[in-house]
Amino acid sequence: MDEQYLWEDKPELNITPLVDIMLVLLAILMVTTPTIVYQEDITLPKGSKSVKKVQDNxxxxxxxxxxxxxxxxxxxxxxxxxxxxxxxxxxxxxxxxxxxxxxxxxxxxxxxxxxxxxxxxxxxxxxxxxxxx
Structure with missing residues (x-):
């Protein structure tokens, strides 16, 4: 009878703390992401040395x-x-x-x-x- 008693006890997983932690992490991510500034070092090509056309016409x-x-x-x-x-x-x-x-x-x-x-x-x-x- 002891063996039967062990198998009848169904373990329950309490996921409430896990959900709470995930929601806090999500909120932190949502608040900090817009403030992140990405900066790429881009070297632009040089333009031509020609003179800009004067618009006389x-x-x-x-x-x-x-x-x-x-x-x-x-x-x-x-x-x-x-x-x-x-x-x-x-x-x-x-x-x-x-x-x-x-x-x-x-x-x-x-x-x-x-x-x-x-x-x-x-x-x-x-x-x-x-x-x-």
């Missing part, structure tokens, strides 16, 4: 909220801008020159499109609107 058109148009140091009137710009455009290579339009945010869409259309009609193909974003 760029034209900037600025329009204020009163519809005054500025190109370099010259001021143009909104109503006669297409004619004035056609005269100015003769000085530039229209295929290679980029035109950037900076317009005040209070201008109507129609006013900005009018300037854009005038520049396109003058023969420029690289025309962009500049935003603050």
């Amino acid at each position: 760029m034209l900037e058109v600025r329009i204020d909220k009163h519809k005054k148009i500025y190109i370099k140091n010259t001021t143009y009137d909104y109503k006669i801008f297409p004619d004035s710009f056609n005269l100015l455009a003769k000085q530039y290579s229209k295929k290679d020159t980029s035109v950037f339009i900076r317009a005040d945010k209070d201008l109507s869409y129609e006013s900005v499109v009018y300037i854009l259309k005038s520049i396109k009609e003058a023969g420029f193909t690289k025309v962009s609107l500049v935003t603050n974003g």
Whole structure:
């Protein structure tokens, strides 16, 4: 009967302390991992010794909220801008020159499109609107 009593006793494994320890280790790992900074020593290659191309083929058109148009140091009137710009455009290579339009945010869409259309009609193909974003 003693032998039978030994086999009836089922051992129970108490895993609560093990789970507690694992949760503490997991919490420590989760807290410390974001603060670890990995640093690799990287030697970047040297760039070419060529000179950076100066962007002379760029034209900037600025329009204020009163519809005054500025190109370099010259001021143009909104109503006669297409004619004035056609005269100015003769000085530039229209295929290679980029035109950037900076317009005040209070201008109507129609006013900005009018300037854009005038520049396109003058023969420029690289025309962009500049935003603050």
